Amino acid sequence: MADEQIILYRERQRFRQLWLWVVVLGVAAIFWVGFVYQVLMGGLYGNRPVPDVQLSILFVLVGLGLPYFFYSMSLTTEVQPGQVLVRFWPFHIKPVRIPLHLVRDYERVTYNPIGDYGGWGIRWGFKGKAYNMSGNEGVKLYFYNKGPLLIGSQNAGELFQAISEAKKAKV
Incomplete structure (x- = not known):
C-alpha cells in the first residue's frame, strides 16, 4: 500500500x-x-x-x-503522511491538498468564529482563511509563503496529533 x-x-x-x-x-x-x-x-x-x-x-x-x-454540506478533513486534505462539499469537487512541507508551524487554537472569521464555512478574515462547520476549536497552519489557514475540528487535539505524525512521516 x-x-x-x-x-x-x-x-x-x-x-x-x-x-x-x-x-x-x-x-x-x-x-x-x-x-x-x-x-x-x-x-x-x-x-x-x-x-x-x-x-x-x-x-x-x-x-x-x-x-x-x-x-x-460537509467538511471532510483527512490527514495522510506528508499532507492534509480538506474538502468542503459541494464547493470543492476535489479535496484541497495542503503539503505539510510548506507548513512552517501549526498550533491547536480556540477561536471566535464570528469575531475572527465572520462565521462558519469557507471564510476569509483578518486572521487568514478558515474552513469550519461548527464549534470554536481547530488547528491553525502557518505557511512559509502565504497567510495562515485554520481548519475547524470537533476533535482538535486528535487533528493536531495526526498533523504532528504526518509532518514527521517520510513520504
Whole structure:
C-alpha cells in the first residue's frame, strides 16, 4: 500500500447549529405553506400571488432545495503522511491538498468564529482563511509563503496529533 493511502485521521462535519436550521427550515416553510395552500388547496397565497407553475418551481428550489443543500454540506478533513486534505462539499469537487512541507508551524487554537472569521464555512478574515462547520476549536497552519489557514475540528487535539505524525512521516 502506498504511503498516501494511509489515513492518520479523518473527520467529517456537518452544520449542527440549531439557529441555522431554524432559519433554513423557516424560510422553506414559507414556500411549503404557499404551495399547499395555493397549488394543492386552490386558494390564492399572498397579496400578489404568482402562477401555480412558478410557485411550484420556487417550492422545489427553496422549499426542498435549500434544506437539502444545507443538509448535504460537509467538511471532510483527512490527514495522510506528508499532507492534509480538506474538502468542503459541494464547493470543492476535489479535496484541497495542503503539503505539510510548506507548513512552517501549526498550533491547536480556540477561536471566535464570528469575531475572527465572520462565521462558519469557507471564510476569509483578518486572521487568514478558515474552513469550519461548527464549534470554536481547530488547528491553525502557518505557511512559509502565504497567510495562515485554520481548519475547524470537533476533535482538535486528535487533528493536531495526526498533523504532528504526518509532518514527521517520510513520504
